[in-house]
Amino acid sequence: MTAHDRATGILTIDLDAIADNWRRLAARAPGAEAAGVVKADGYGLGAAAVARSLRQAGCKTFFVATIDEGIALRPIVGDARILVLGGVLPGTGADFIGHGLIPVLNSLEQIGLWSGFAQAAAKTLPAALHLDTGMNRLGLDRAAIDLVVDDRRRLAGIDTMLVMSHMACADEPEHGKNPEQLAAFQSMSESLALSTPRSLAASSTIFLGPDYHFDLIRPGAALYGLNPVPGQPNPMRPVLRLASRILQVRDVDTPQTVGYGASHRFKSKGRVATVAFGYADGLFRSLGNRGFGVIGGIKVPVVGRISMDLTTFDVTAVPPEHVHAGAMLELIGPDHDCDQLALEAGTIGYEVLTALSRRYLRDYIGGNG
């Protein structure tokens, strides 16, 4: 038997759809370069496969979160630029240089480290500067920027190749914080007077309009098919299918219950399908008695709690020919997307994607092999 025939949970990832989403986003910001954010193993879908496919589509700049993600990405993307969002930490300078990684400098401390490293090596080293325009997470605030402006020697040895910031509320287009952060970014970046390319837009920010595009856009979520404009039709191509096998089907009747805690009680005769995935595969326990799957084109509710490796669905409404041991039940797909599942779980699509387990068989389609 092949691994594919044997597999219980199968994750199908459409690399052509990811590349196409990248092109769609690039087309929305015609004056800007489109980068690709592949941190957290490409949002759980496999950074290597994703980056290879984006590289082929023409992506020349990649963002990761950690140095090790950058090191792993280097042989995949050839001479493309790799920026590390977490920035430089004491002692990591040689790793950045050895693997051609560019730190995003988030604080005066990081600027000092990188500048010191460049001067010690008698080199000019590239870096991005991250400005904090309202997230209060990472980045230079106005006081830190003033210190840099007052003493330019702080940037000695640093080739600032990008000035960037990150938006807090871009998925709410009417939120007052959006224009506030835009204005702060304009004025803070201008006070640096660096004639450097600028970047403000992650996925949702791209859809706030051209004022927000600047010179480089940095989409992540939308590449992977998540809806960057919640509440409106999703402009992205679907990327993901997640299905798992039914292990057993049983007839039930009142007053039986299902699963741990006996949290679901049957009110009438029905059928339950037990499917081979659970919270160890990234199905949040909050989906218990709240989530849905799809089989034979029919939406079926989760009944009972999510177990580690098993989830039970009420399949009473589905014609019996679709429901048998070995048949696949879809949890994520065109009829029930990742954003919808996230809503049922009380979270966001980002968390659903990055929680997908390594236990699934990963089936990559497209991407020129």
Ligand SMILES: *Cc1c(COP(=O)(O)O)cnc(C)c1O
């Ligand atoms: C994660 C991240 C992105 C990508 O955000 P999406 O909402 O997934 O498009 C862009 N910029 C920074 C600084 C990030 O941390």
